[in-house]
Amino acid sequence: MPVVNAGVHIEFPSWLVDAATACPPLATPEARMAFVLDLARRNVASGSGGPFAAAVYEIASGRLLAAATNLVVASACSAAHAEVLALALAQQAVGTHDLGAPGSPAVELVASCEPCAMCLGAVAWSGVRRLACAASGRDAEALGFDEGPKPADWVGELRRREIEVVEGVMREAAVAILHAYRAAGGRIYNARAGSV
Amino acid sequence: MPVVNAGVHIEFPSWLVDAATACPPLATPEARMAFVLDLARRNVASGSGGPFAAAVYEIASGRLLAAATNLVVASACSAAHAEVLALALAQQAVGTHDLGAPGSPAVELVASCEPCAMCLGAVAWSGVRRLACAASGRDAEALGFDEGPKPADWVGELRRREIEVVEGVMREAAVAILHAYRAAGGRIYNARAGSV
Numbered sequence: 001m002p003v004v005n006a007g008v009h010i011e012f013p014s015w016l017v018d019a020a021t022a023c024p025p026l027a028t029p030e031a032r033m034a035f036v037l038d039l040a041r042r043n044v045a046s047g048s049g050g051p052f053a054a055a056v057y058e059i060a061s062g063r064l065l066a067a068a069t070n071l072v073v074a075s076a077c078s079a080a081h082a083e084v085l086a087l088a089l090a091q092q093a094v095g096t097h098d099l100g101a102p103g104s105p106a107v108e109l110v111a112s113c114e115p116c117a118m119c120l121g122a123v124a125w126s127g128v129r130r131l132a133c134a135a136s137g138r139d140a141e142a143l144g145f146d147e148g149p150k151p152a153d154w155v156g157e158l159r160r161r162e163i164e165v166v167e168g169v170m171r172e173a174a175v176a177i178l179h180a181y182r183a184a185g186g187r188i189y190n191a192r193a194g195s196v
Numbered sequence: 197m198p199v200v201n202a203g204v205h206i207e208f209p210s211w212l213v214d215a216a217t218a219c220p221p222l223a224t225p226e227a228r229m230a231f232v233l234d235l236a237r238r239n240v241a242s243g244s245g246g247p248f249a250a251a252v253y254e255i256a257s258g259r260l261l262a263a264a265t266n267l268v269v270a271s272a273c274s275a276a277h278a279e280v281l282a283l284a285l286a287q288q289a290v291g292t293h294d295l296g297a298p299g300s301p302a303v304e305l306v307a308s309c310e311p312c313a314m315c316l317g318a319v320a321w322s323g324v325r326r327l328a329c330a331a332s333g334r335d336a337e338a339l340g341f342d343e344g345p346k347p348a349d350w351v352g353e354l355r356r357r358e359i360e361v362v363e364g365v366m367r368e369a370a371v372a373i374l375h376a377y378r379a380a381g382g383r384i385y386n387a388r389a390g391s392v
Contacts (some may be wrong), residue, residue: 007207008284016201066216077284078293078321079275088204088273097274118317121344125274125314148344149353150315 010075010085012068020055020067022029032110033134033170036067040082040112040177043069051181054082054111056090056099059130066090072145074185083111083119087126093173100188101129107121112174114167115139117148123158130164134174143178146155206271206281208264209244216251216263223258226305229330229366232263236278236308236373240382247377250278250307252286252295255326259302261303263285269383279307280313283322306330308370309336310363312319313344319354326360330370339374340384 018038028034032055039053050070057064068085072078087109091097099107109129114137115123123131139146150159155165182188215235222228228251235249246266253260266283268274279317283305295303304326310333311319319327333343347353351361378384 005285005288006210006213007204007205008281008288009205011203014202049209072293076291076293077286078287078323079280079284079318080293084235084275085204088275089201091274092201092204092272095272097268097272097276116317116321118314118321121312121314121317121346122275124344127274136304145321148320149350149357151318151345154345161345 008077010071010077010080012071012085012089013074014047015042015046016048016067016069020064023064023067024171025062026057026064029110029132029166029169032057032062032127033132034113034173035064036110036169037065037134037173039069041172042193044177044181044184046182049074051177051186052082052112054086054109056086056107056109056128059108060105066093079118081116083109083115083121084122086111087122087128091126092144098127100129110169112177113137114147115154116146117150120150120154120158123163124161128163130166131158132169134168134170135178136167136171139171139175139178143182199275204273206267206273208267208281208285209242209270211242212244212263213240219260219263221258222253225306225328225362225365228253228258229308229328230369231260231308232308233330233366233369233373235263235265236370238374240296240377241382243251245270247373247382248278248308250282250305252282252303252305252324254301255304256301259367262289275314277312277315279305279311280318282307283318283324287322294323296325302326306365308373309333310343311344311350312342312368316346316350316354319359320357324359326362327354328362328365330366331374332363332365335367335371335374339378 029057055067066089071080106129113135248266251263262285267276309331
């Protein structure tokens with residue numbers, strides 16, 4: 001039998017589900033990012049995965065729709081980046097693949113780092129109206145992470161698709177998490193060299 | 197409660213699982229693509245989703261590791277493109293996020309269409325050593341599908357990451373499937389205009 005599974009299943013760690021369930025509405029960009037950065041820290045501390053997290057919020061109310069962390073290794077799935085998982089979880093919670101469907105409240109993705117090539121595409125297809133990031137792609141690359149095959153003007157590409165981009169929200173705190181991960185010997189994988 | 201799910205779950209239709217389970221080793225690029233194109237046709241005919249399919253094969257033996265179709269609407273997940281799902285299913289079947297892990301047989305992704313921006317990134321992270329495509333991005337865009345924020349030299353980007361790219365395998369047959377889908381009034385979604 002060539003296929004052992006009848007679908008793709010990615011379970012979230014219970015601490016992550018509990019944290020998301022307990023999250024109150026968050027009014028400011030900084031409060032929304034602080035919640036995300038705390039998840040990134042806890043993802044590393046708990047051994048769940050890499051130092052990245054993301055969450056989907058309703059822009060007006062600050063209500064959390066979904067939160068996720070990098071679960072690539074634990075879920076045996078290279079697409080299990082925090083951004084992809086947060087968007088998918090939000091879409092499945094709402095019950096549609098389009099978070100920008102007519103009549104639904106506008107939502108944003110808040111991410112601990114600028115999107116890689118794959119997550120950039122995932123954002124474009126998701127229906128979010130805004131993307132807020134903390135660390136930059138250069139910050140991640142400085143640590144050995146690979147951003148992948150991404151157009152130079154990725155911000156313009158999203159804006160042309162009517163997705164607002166806000167860069168550098170709490171960037172220093174996010175960079176500190178990446179550095180702490182590397183200093184602790186955390187696994188850094190990229191497409192050219194595998195794990196390093 | 198902001199979060200209703202404790203994970204992301206994408207179930208495959210039973211006809212797809214049955215077809216993949218019954219697939220014998222396939223020796224030639226055309227035989228591997230013909231199997232994929234048949235899945236794309238059946239995905240539309242069965243109402244499972246859009247006219248796209250992909251499969252992961254061991255390059256040397258032609259053994260199928262995983263096959264998937266576009267399940268975006270059915271699974272309420274905009275990332276549920278055939279390529280992302282086939283790669284994820286293969287990785288979870290093998291038990292690692294890296295299909296190019298040392299000691300494992302080299303594998304390829306065979307896809308009915310050139311990858312969109314998201315799937316391009318997903319291919320880069322997956323560990324596959326070769327990508328074979330049928331229809332081109334322009335073929336898909338001619339029908340209203342959006343390829344997304346993708347670098348112009350996407351082939352070079354993959355080759356620099358030691359991933360071989362083979363374009364145009366059974367292209368005419370793949371384009372015919374896209375045209376038949378459109379002619380039958382199939383749903384075509386893209387990031388700028390939602391479903392059209």
